[in-house]
Amino acid sequence: MSRTALLLLADGRFPAGGHAHSGGMEAAVASGCVHDTAGLEAFCRGRLHTAGLTAAGLAAAAATGHDPLALDEAADTRTPAPALRRIARSLGRQLMRAARVTWPGAELDHLARHRPQGAHQPIVLGVTARAAGLSPLDAAHAAAYESVGGPATAAVRLLSLDPFEATSVLARLAGDCDAVAAAAAEAAERVAAEGVTVLPAVSAPLLDITGEQHAARPVRLFAS
């Protein structure tokens, strides 16, 4: 594997549309649930161990080369909120665009052809990692880190938080991110033999509910 390829894929500057999304942070700020650095940390920890773990499992499984269309269905099953399904597919389509130029290959083309409106973002992330020569564990790391990196950046913009404090939150979550990625990759290894049901399916009901509410808000900074 190329460690640099992982840095590139996980870089917030990778042009795949993520900058317009807060991962539920804007809704949490609007409802008053998150208003300081401690709240940011609690939110990120919760998101990492629920939506983050689920995304990491799907991404790792896609990076093993398992059928991405079957995994895309598994992602639908694990995403009950229609608004969040739409967002996941939209972000998947945007990542696909960037990935096909950055690491062109037949597997990305295959998925794009069968999901022209976008596959779920973690599936595209896993297939992209594979195209970049990365391992399932790398893909899981990228998904886990992304599940907290987006909300932390959004919180800096939404709450005018100290950016150093927000970054230190991510540093404190590094151990949790590693553990989530390892668990996700371990599950992904078993998919070929045991099927997609072994993948994590941890939901965050409040993120699902506020995700729907946020999609209906007329005034907002972030798309999700």
Next chain:
Amino acid sequence: MHLDHPLTMPHRYTHSADPERPDGSHRALRIGFGGPVGSGKTATVAALCRTLRDRLSIAVVTNDIYTQEDAAFLRREAVLPPERITAVETGACPHTAIRDDISANLEAVEQLEQDLGPLDLILIESGGDNLTATFSRGLADTQVFVIDVASGDDIPRKGGPGITTADLLVVNKTDLAPYVGADLDTMRADTRRQRGDLPYAFTSLTAPDGIRPVTDWVTERLAAWHAGVPR
């Protein structure tokens, strides 16, 4: 029970458009409109639509910062049918969405072409930003930067990438010059100095046919686009 229904699982039933039109003709010309908040980007886009919609097939992508205000304005003014206007959200960072990470805007552009069939012109309006906000060439084929007289007559002198490099600079609201003490001759001289041979237009959209200089420029660009002349 059959759950695999086109209405609930649309992604399984749709197919992406070919990168080329079947007849091998050009895709739509994409023109970006950037500039500071309140300079008249939306008014310029609206006036262009009203003037050109009878002879060209047009669609608009707006990039609002935190509302759908610009898209709603264009729909309310009925400058185009509502299905021809799409809003993109930019996560508090309008210049990122038109320059550094253009994926959401490209999605919107391609979706419009896919839904509406061949178009002549797609106008992409940036969210109001600062003097450095320019469009990526991966998103817009050509770009217009809109400033206005009322924001200060020293803006052309200050320059910046929008003012010096845009394919057309529009200095709008010239009718307000006497009320805000703006010296149009100075603005014109500074504009010429900053832009060299690049074109510019001083406009007042409240005047009858005040959009004319911009319409003429767009018509020229479109002719060049069809003739295969780059930029």
